[in-house]
Amino acid sequence: MWSVATRRWAARAGSRHTQASALVSHFSTSGESKDEKLEAQVKKWQQQKPEDKTKFLSVQVDRSALKQPGGALASNLPVDLPQGKSKENSLVHVLRSMIEVKGPLTVAEFMSRSLSHPDHGYYMKKDVFGSQGDFTTAPEISQMFGELIAVWCVATWQQMGMPSHIKIVEMGPGRGSLMSDFLRAAKSFPPFYDAIEIHMVDISPAMQKIQQETLKCEPVEDKTAPENTMRLPDNGPTVRWHADFANVPHGPSLMIAQELFDALPVHQFEYTDRGWRERLVDIDFEDGGDHFRFVLSPGPTPATRVYIGREKLFDPSTALSHVAETHISGVEDLKKMQETVVQRLDVADVTGTPVHTPQAQVGDKIEISPVSIALVQDMAKRISQSGGGALIVDYGYDHPSELSLRGIKNHEFSAKARS
Structure with a gap:
């Protein structure tokens, strides 16, 4: 419960009744009108200094009904907090x-929040690449990487008939x-x-600024240019930034994705004697660093x-026909599907029919990335609609893997659930 008290006079608890009685007596015997009394009080308040006004206001909180540390434990019992946490x-x-x-x-939501939380996400506030960051990618090692991709794009453009805009x-x-x-x-x-x-697609405002500096971009003089548009030096091509691929305008395009898909969220599943169950992230109450x-x-x-049982919680044919008419992106399809899924199955179905796969064995683990798909x-x-091509570059083992999620800090693998 919240209560706000306005203190017009500093009073000791024992003298409040006496002062209140005196105040009533004063108001009842005074010849001033109510309006005059109110005006006098307002004038007195207005004459106060700002720092003095704050002394007349206080907020009191009744914490008796709030959740106490320790959950269901009695509040007067000692609670042993985990030791050794970072x-x-x-x-x-x-x-x-x-x-x-x-x-x-879910692991997917944990990853998404950790990487792209607007205020605290890993990618959102700082440069994480290179020797001063946590990992290095191929373009940071050799300029030949980007140059070879340019050669591929030129060759593909020529095969497309050399369109005047791409x-x-x-x-x-x-x-x-x-x-x-x-x-x-x-x-x-x-x-x-x-x-x-x-067109540069990046969710991080901090990284967008670094990219603008790397490319030495300049403001565009055209006032009608779309938002987040700049130009390369010497009146070069325009560069435009987007937080979502769905916002990139349609037209002939050559798309480049270098080590992108290995950073997208995944769901993880493990096969048990009760069928497939999803791996989730919970709070670690035990002693230790995690x-x-x-x-x-x-x-x-x-x-x-x-994703495993392939239960149809929405009509894909309806969604696809809607996409054909409106050019809604695959990412939008996924959002639509997930909204329907959450409405139908908001929590784990403990008593429902288990999801089994005939070929699966107890202990098998898999990852599925709906966002990547x-x-x-x-x-x-x-x-298929506008023409073009895509070059996707990523790295991994040449054999099937189970759980590939890794944490990297200062160019070394680290615990995923620590910090």
């Missing part, structure tokens, strides 16, 4: 609070090193260089039923 940063606090309210998170779309551009090397090589092919317009731990869902989750579908639709 310092809890702002992001850990956000994730912990979410789990306390909603219960364990979009070069890079998704997850990092520092902008790949695009910088690409543009330097593209200048060696003037007809191609004159035909291109650059703030979080992996647990198995008690029953089939929405993701288990849809939707993005590839979106890219394919654009190519």
